[in-house]
Amino acid sequence: MSESLKIQSRSGSILSFGELLLRICPDAEGEWLNNNLLPFYVGGAELNVATALVIWGLPSKYFTALPDNGLSAQIKKFLQNKGIDTSAIHTGGKRIGLYFLTKGQDLKHDALIYDRADSAFAGLKPGVIDWDKVLGGVSWFHFSAICPAISQNVADVCKEVLEAAEKKGITISVDMNYRSKLWQYGKSPIEVMPGLVKYCDIIMGNVWAAEIMLDIPVIPNVHESGLKSIYLKESLKTSESIIKQYSKCKAVANTFRFDATDNVKYYTTLYTDNHFYNSNEYETGKVTDKVGSGDCFMAGLIYGFYNNLEPLETLEFATAAAFEKLFIKGDATSQTVTEIKKAIK
Secondary structure (H helix, E strand, C coil): CCHHHCCCCCCCEEEEECCCEEEECCCCCCHHHHHCCCCEEEECHHHHHHHHHHHCCCCEEEECEECCCHHHHHHHHHHHHHCCECCCCEECCCCCEEEEECCCCCCCHHHEEEECCCCCCCCCCCCCCCHHHHCCCEEEEEEECCHHHCCHHHHHHHHHHHHHHHHCCCEEEEECCCCCCCCCCCCCHHHHHHHHHCCCCEEEECHHHHHHHHCCCCCCCHHHHCCHHHHHHHHHHHHHHHHHHCCCCCEEEEEEEECCCCCEEEEEEEEECCEEEECCCEEECCCCCCCCHHHHHHHHHHHHHHCCCCHHHHHHHHHHHHHHHCCCCCCCCCCCHHHHHHHCC
């Protein structure tokens, strides 16, 4: 394992920070109206990470904000029954955030509708949370680019907790997942994300997210060739640029999922300690649920680094976990470590 990323104490918990959301899933044909049935899942990018980690036997803690009502109490109990430490959850605010996603679709275009304005998490402000208490016993802190996309106040809260985590010597990771329907409060990602990414030890995303959020360019018309070798070259270039620009960063991971046709192709890369690794390539013509695959990959990275696995072993585990999530209904994986290891090519 990379000496620079070894976790000093494996007894510490992994805190995932983000908004809990209920995903409502109407079918494309509108049969939910006739059947009076609207399926839902409890999710949110960071909760998906926390859920995977606890299934894989790691001490998983979760921070979000929920209103003080019976529904929140039921959700907390639901998470506790999974084994997730909910002691850090902040109580306050008006409501739980929702999003509607047409069954079988991914988080793009008109299939996605957000309903999270004035949610408890969106209402967070700096100076409210006792981060010293929340971060007690924590050795790893994880968040995503979805959080600072919600509002200026939440972006400021992100900076506040990142500063607190850095002072405690906590390992910090970020998933640079880009949501074009967020970032509506007058700031672009490039104005916010560099100031947060500078605290991170591990940065995960893809080359296009790095371009949008960190102003690290991708060659024009990169899609025209469709060549894996070109994508890998861009991944290496992006990774080297991130490491150079952000001195605290010790590892950069990129995912590539192509699903414009009936077949889904998936592979990933990892750059750490001046070594570039790329995973086996996976392909399928049948997908159950695209939501949460990237979150599962992030959780796999954390699992590998936390357990001091070798970089390629970490990458292959995370990649297989993410690919297998495509065949699981819901926002988070339900597979064990053993099941994922059997699925590695």
